[in-house]
Amino acid sequence: MTTIVPIITDAAAAPTASYSQGIVAGRLVATAGQVGRDPVTGELAGTLAGQVESAIANLKAVLAAAGLDLSHVVKTNCFLTRIEDFEEFDAVYRRHFSDPLPARSTVGVALAGDLLFEIEAWAVKPGDAA
Template sequence: MKDIVQTDSAPAAIGPYSQAVSFGNLVITSGQIPLTLGGDLVEGDIAQQTEQVIANLKAVLAAAGTDLARVVKTTVFLADMNEFAAMNAVYERHFPAPYPARSTVQVARLPRDVRVEIEVIAERH
């Protein structure tokens, strides 16, 4: 049975989707972009945007009863693969070893023309 995860500690969904869904012992998040709780876009560089994305992921995962240490898979969407190293430096500070599996892809465009979007799959505690 799937359960919808919703928290006021992360930006609300801006479309017909859930912040995350839990299914059994897994939590699957929707992609998070660098929006603040008030719905404002973080306009900074890729590092600043990645920090906000990860803060949003932490909040959604906490609402589901888990955290970044229990993430088993991430997918990172970048508007520009030339910003990979800067994104990766922030990512590495937040995701502890043993690291989750990861895919990183450059896409033609992201919602609200952000530089980064990340989605994760995590185990529940």
Template sequence: MTLEEPVSTITPIITDAAAAPSASYSQGIVAGRLVVTAGQVGRDAATGELPATLAGQVESAIANLKAVLAAAGLDLSHVVKTTCFLTRIEDFPEFDAIYRKHFSDPLPARSTVGVVLAGDLLFEIEALAVKPEEVA
């Protein structure tokens, strides 16, 4: 299958290694070679606890993202686009430094926006990844 071909199968990604969805959505979707993740927040997958700090939430959210990708047989190197959400846009430099520790060159395309997130959430990340042809 190439990216130009129609998608014949859409498969949800479900893993206990990432925080469980808190509403009606899949943790991710595999559609052909495309893998699209739901927004991953910093809740601990095992306990559901949310770190109090931005750094803790970013690290935990990226760990959840890695777990969803791993359930599809991928890792962060397959990510081509992320969208990141910060409740305090002034926290961008701290977030960016942590993000850069996890993603290597070539860095994915990225959008980062300031938003109001539910409860005590300070950060959320979603991603679009592409499976290599030999993995598809």
């Protein structure tokens, strides 16, 4: 049976509800949605670009707590409150992810409060093929 281990790190914004920042299950790592809050102050970046940058920084911190980085990500799910901001979001995203780019879904949604963006990811720890 695969052991399920929560990922908990102060280097990423703390959860605001009942969830883990991420879960490690064997070689698979699933992250919770990361938003553009500063992990120290809890402040939300005021622009879309700022929220995308901060959310990806939080994603990197959660992955790092599992011994991974963005190169291990195989899939992201991205959520925009204004789908018309896709190009601005994509430009910031592309600065952080390199080829081969992860598979990605991007959807327009209603997010709580002043959130403009959220990202969650699936990553795979290196090792022998299953």
